[in-house]
Amino acid sequence: MFIRMLQFLAQAIPFILLCLAARKANLNKIDRGRQVLMPFIALLYCTIVAVILTQFHSLLIEIMGWISGFLPFLSNAGISHYMNLFNLLIVVIFLVLKGIFLPVLNKTWKSKNLMQLTSGNFYEYEEDLDKWLLKKEYEQVKTYCNGIYYAALGASVLIFVLGQMYPKMAFAQTPCYPVFGVLVLGEVINYLSGISRTEFIEDVLGEDEESFKVANYGLLKDILKDLFGERVLYDATVDSGLDVSSSFETLEEMKKSENQAIRNLAGYFTKLKESGQDVEPNYVKSCANLICGQSTLFCNPFYRDLTHYLMFPIMGQLMRYKKCLVIMGRDSATEDVKEWLEQGIFENVNTGSLWKVGVLENENPEIDEPDIGILKFSDLYNLRLQRNHSDFLSRVGFVFIVEPSRLLASGQAGVSLLVHRFDESKEPVVYAACDRNCDGLVDALSHVLKTTITEVTATLKSAATTSIMCWNAEGDYMHHRIFSNVSRYLGMGTEINAVALKYQIANTKWISSEKFPVMDMKWIAG
CATH class of the missing domain: 3.40.50.300 (P-loop containing nucleotide triphosphate hydrolases)
Known part of the structure; x- marks a missing residue:
C-alpha cells in the first residue's frame, strides 16, 4: 500500500508543479500591487469553467473513454484519473491567461491615481522611495496566507491520491475540482505578497547584514570597460558611507537646547528616524x-x-x-x-x-x-x-x-x-x-x-559605496557594439543603460538640465 501511495503521489507531481508555477508567475514584488484584478480574473475563470464542466461532465467522460481506445495507458483509468487530467488542463489554460493579463495590468496600473483607487487599502506610496509598498499591518498576513495556500494544495493532492487508491468509493465517483480553490486562493495571496517598507530597506537597499539583493556594480563596470574601454576617462569606487550615529548625536544635542522649538524639532526628527527614515x-x-x-x-x-x-x-x-x-x-x-x-x-x-x-x-x-x-x-x-x-x-x-x-x-x-x-x-x-x-x-x-x-x-555626498565611471562623448558612436545595423544616433546614455539593464540592474535614470536632451534621446530610443 505504501508503494502504491508513492506511485499515486508521483502522478500528482505535474499538478503540484503547475500550481506552483501559477503561484510564482507574477509581476516583481515591488510592482505586485498592480495585479489587483488577478484574483477577480481567477474567480471569473474558475466560475466559467465550473459551469461548463457541470453541463458537459458526462460528455467529457465519454470523450475520455473514446480516447482511451487509442491510448492504452488510459484504458484502465477511472473517473478519478480523468479528474486529475482535467485539473491539470485547467491550470495549464489559466497559466496561458495569466501570461496574457499580467503585462496588460503592469502597463495599465502605472497611474498613481489608479493605484490609490484600487490598491490603496493594502499598499501605500512611499514618496522617498518612489515605490508602492505593502502596508505594515499586512506584513504578517503574508506568512499566514502562504501556510493556508500550501495546506490547500496538500489537501488537493490528498484527494487525488485517495481517489486513485480507492476508485470504487463514493467520493471517488464524484466530479472533483479542488484546483478552483487553489487558483483563486493563490491569486489573492500573490496580490498580498508585495514587498513591505521594512523588507525594501533591509533587503533590496542592502542595509541588512544578510541582504542578498544588492546589485554588484563591480561586475557591471568590468563589462562596460570591456565594451567601451578606450573611451573611459575615469573609473573609481568610493566608499563614503555616513556614520549612522551622527544624526542621533545631533538630535541628542538639540534636545538639551534651552529653546523649546528646537527641543520639539529634535523630538520630531527622532520619531522620524526611529520609524526607519533617513535623517x-x-x-x-x-x-x-x-x-x-x-x-x-x-x-x-x-x-x-x-x-x-x-x-x-x-x-x-x-x-x-x-x-x-x-x-x-x-x-x-x-x-x-x-x-x-x-x-x-x-x-x-x-x-x-x-x-x-x-x-x-x-x-x-x-x-x-x-x-x-x-x-x-x-x-x-x-x-x-x-x-x-x-x-x-x-x-x-x-x-x-x-x-x-x-x-x-x-x-x-x-x-x-x-x-x-x-x-x-x-x-x-x-x-x-x-x-x-x-x-x-x-x-x-x-x-x-x-x-x-x-x-x-553643502551638497550631500553619497551615503553608500558608489561606483563612478566617466566616458568621453566625442568620437565614433558606441551603440554599434550593442545594437547592430542601427545607423541613427541613439545618444551615449542609451547604450550604457542597455548594458546595465541586460545585466540585471533594476533601474537606470538619466538626470540632466538643459545641456543634454534626455527627452529627445528617450523618444529616439523608444
Whole structure:
C-alpha cells in the first residue's frame, strides 16, 4: 500500500508543479500591487469553467473513454484519473491567461491615481522611495496566507491520491475540482505578497547584514570597460558611507537646547528616524536655523529631498497666522511644487484642508487667497498681480525660492521690488532657497533679498559605496557594439543603460538640465 501511495503521489507531481508555477508567475514584488484584478480574473475563470464542466461532465467522460481506445495507458483509468487530467488542463489554460493579463495590468496600473483607487487599502506610496509598498499591518498576513495556500494544495493532492487508491468509493465517483480553490486562493495571496517598507530597506537597499539583493556594480563596470574601454576617462569606487550615529548625536544635542522649538524639532526628527527614515544631520541643523529666523541656502536642487526639513518652519509660520511665498525659478515646475507642498502638509497634519496652497493669480484674490502662495517666474514683473495680492504679500513671513540661479540673471529687479512689499516692521522675513552649486549665489541672494545668508548646507555626498565611471562623448558612436545595423544616433546614455539593464540592474535614470536632451534621446530610443 505504501508503494502504491508513492506511485499515486508521483502522478500528482505535474499538478503540484503547475500550481506552483501559477503561484510564482507574477509581476516583481515591488510592482505586485498592480495585479489587483488577478484574483477577480481567477474567480471569473474558475466560475466559467465550473459551469461548463457541470453541463458537459458526462460528455467529457465519454470523450475520455473514446480516447482511451487509442491510448492504452488510459484504458484502465477511472473517473478519478480523468479528474486529475482535467485539473491539470485547467491550470495549464489559466497559466496561458495569466501570461496574457499580467503585462496588460503592469502597463495599465502605472497611474498613481489608479493605484490609490484600487490598491490603496493594502499598499501605500512611499514618496522617498518612489515605490508602492505593502502596508505594515499586512506584513504578517503574508506568512499566514502562504501556510493556508500550501495546506490547500496538500489537501488537493490528498484527494487525488485517495481517489486513485480507492476508485470504487463514493467520493471517488464524484466530479472533483479542488484546483478552483487553489487558483483563486493563490491569486489573492500573490496580490498580498508585495514587498513591505521594512523588507525594501533591509533587503533590496542592502542595509541588512544578510541582504542578498544588492546589485554588484563591480561586475557591471568590468563589462562596460570591456565594451567601451578606450573611451573611459575615469573609473573609481568610493566608499563614503555616513556614520549612522551622527544624526542621533545631533538630535541628542538639540534636545538639551534651552529653546523649546528646537527641543520639539529634535523630538520630531527622532520619531522620524526611529520609524526607519533617513535623517540628514546637516539638514536638521538648517531646519533649526530657519526656525530661529536665519535664512538658509540648500545646495540641493531636488526640493522633494527637503520635505521634512522645510515643512516644519513653514507650518510654524502658518500657525502664527503668517503667509508663506514660494518663488519659482522656472514655470515648468510650478504644478509639481504645488503638489509637493500639498503632500507635505497632508503627511504632517493628516488633513489637506487646514491650509490652502495656490498659485498667485489676478482673479479674486480676496475670495480665494491661499496660505502658501506660489509666484511663477513669468509673473515676477507683473505689478498688477502684486498689487492685487498686496495684503497677502504684506503678511508673508517665510519665502522659499526654487532654483534662484535661474531668476537672478534677468529677475533681480523683480525680486528686489517684491521684497519691498513684505512688512518686516515687527519680524524679519525668513528666506530659504534650494539650488545646485553655483559660484557667487550666496552673495547675489544676500544682495537682492537685502538679508545676510550665512547658513549654507553643502551638497550631500553619497551615503553608500558608489561606483563612478566617466566616458568621453566625442568620437565614433558606441551603440554599434550593442545594437547592430542601427545607423541613427541613439545618444551615449542609451547604450550604457542597455548594458546595465541586460545585466540585471533594476533601474537606470538619466538626470540632466538643459545641456543634454534626455527627452529627445528617450523618444529616439523608444
